Amino acid sequence: MRWTAAKVGFIAGVGAVLGQAIFKVIPPPAYGICIACHVRDLVNWMMVKLFPGFYGGKFPGGPVSKNFPLLTIVGVVIGAFLAAKLNNEFRWKTMRVAWQRPWMEFIWGMLVCIGALTMGGCPIRTALKTAYLDITAAVALLSILIGVFLGCILIKRLVKIT
Amino acid sequence: MGERYTLDVCGEVCPVPVVKTKAVLDKMKAGDVLEVMVDYAPSKENVRRLAEHKGFKVKVEEGAKTKLIIEK
């Protein structure tokens, strides 16, 4: 079966709703699938375990992750790794383009996470919240589009130079 | 017989290969040929989809570095 992005997106949507409806991935609502929030939950859970006073005694994360963090991201990495290995697409590589070198990517990673937590989720969860009829999330989704548009302008300039 | 262009986008990740390919495709005339070398599967799929969408003919030569031969 040819896995197209449309089919996988659909499955992700179904999975996210089932998570909240049947498998108790709540509170907070609309939390079934999110890269940024669940990474945040996992990291903060570990930080609180290792350094109990780090956040002043509070747990900054989804309440559902308080006792044991959601392991979405672990599943994603293992699943993707398996898919790559089984299809012979796994290869250690470093990107050649100047703004995709590891040091730059480290900075992009930080900024994207900060931006994502500011707006309340990662792009996937923002889409989920929009489907949950959250108007603020719809505004956030449009802002992502604007940000992408600005980024594309910059990319076009940078590619002309290289 | 037309012009022969080559483009090496090995080691580059979307969107760079597609942007560079589009720049060349836009200035190609009938009979021109473009050879694109990729080493990343999504780049191969993206470039191929871009070229076919614009009405070019695409031939793929698999290998350690895959070569896409695009002809108007």
Add this chain to the structure above:
Amino acid sequence: MLPVIYTLLLGFVIGYLGQRARMCFIGGMRDYILVRDTYLIKGLFGFLAAAFLGFVLFHFAIPCATLGTFPWFMNGAGVFLNKWAAMNIQATPSPILPVPGDPITWSPKVIHHLILAVIGGTMVGFFSVLAGGCPFRQHVMAAEGSRSSLSYIIGFALGAVVFHKLLAPIIKLILG
């Protein structure tokens, strides 16, 4: 433990299929803007459609306690607060407030959320395009062996700590 196990499995399925299908929401927007390519953006639409239909199904057709706060605008403030309390969720004063995603956004003012959404959203869109993909895609690429993406997810995890340790208090201070 149930949500933990479920999200682990869901992550696995999405990670596996997402690697095969090259799924990336931001990539979808970017590809459409740059070259009018609709392959990836159909993934975003498929997701929105599935999620919305799923929510509607579980709200109207299959009664479900954990979906009690959907849709927001139809519930009315009173019912809204009661259902939230029953689910042990800290109540928010108004039904037009956004779905909370993050402890810092418990502010009762809608305008605060909108400002944060616009700033955060633009940041995410802009820097993800430079990085080469949305956070999901980056994790998948790291699993494929990309050192650049590996460095990305380390920065990503650190960003979460920086945000909650340093930025959240500052934002709370500015917004009041």
